Amino acid sequence: xxxxxxxxxxxxxxxxxxxxxxxxxxxxxxxxxxxxxxxxxxxxxxxxxxxxxxxxxxxxxxxxxxxxxxxxxxxxxxxxxxxxxxxxxxxxxxxxxxxxxxxxxxxxxxxxxxxxxxxxxxxxxxxxxxxxxxxxxxxxxxxxxxxxxxxxxxxxxxx
Numbered sequence: 001x002x003x004x005x006x007x008x009x010x011x012x013x014x015x016x017x018x019x020x021x022x023x024x025x026x027x028x029x030x031x032x033x034x035x036x037x038x039x040x041x042x043x044x045x046x047x048x049x050x051x052x053x054x055x056x057x058x059x060x061x062x063x064x065x066x067x068x069x070x071x072x073x074x075x076x077x078x079x080x081x082x083x084x085x086x087x088x089x090x091x092x093x094x095x096x097x098x099x100x101x102x103x104x105x106x107x108x109x110x111x112x113x114x115x116x117x118x119x120x121x122x123x124x125x126x127x128x129x130x131x132x133x134x135x136x137x138x139x140x141x142x143x144x145x146x147x148x149x150x151x152x153x154x155x156x157x158x159x
Contacts, residue, residue: 015046025057031142032062039086062141064091065134069101100134103127
């Protein structure tokens with residue numbers, strides 16, 4: 001597949017230390033990895049293993065994102081379906097940046113089903129604002145890293 005000229009190529013990988021993550025990290029020079037977790041313990045353990053794998057492979061860790069951080073209820077209260085603060089604790093224990101938490105919103109799924117991202121369909125929602133803020137933090141980290149290193153892809157000639 002050819003994408004043409006790109007500013008960023010973001011690859012969403014399965015959680016943990018699977019073959020896809022390992023192969024990608026070994027085959028390409030990556031600008032960095034963003035570790036995504038849920039607040040619950042089992043997800044934190046899996047995210048921690050993935051983070052350690054990328055560190056071992058010398059892939060810069062750009063930060064940790066906590067997905068499904070909470071659910072805002074119609075009465076104005078907040079429900080922590082999967083616990084709370086796990087992403088922040090993981091970031092602190094691994095001396096990594098916590099990039100932010102993303103709340104649960106059914107419009108994320110609806111946007112995925114219809115092909116219209118929540119940042120376009122509901123730009124003032126808490127989820128859209130969180131995604132934009134996290135994206136800006138990641139872009140800033142990648143830009144700073146690009147200025148300090150040569151971020152060139154290798155040329156492989158296959159005969």
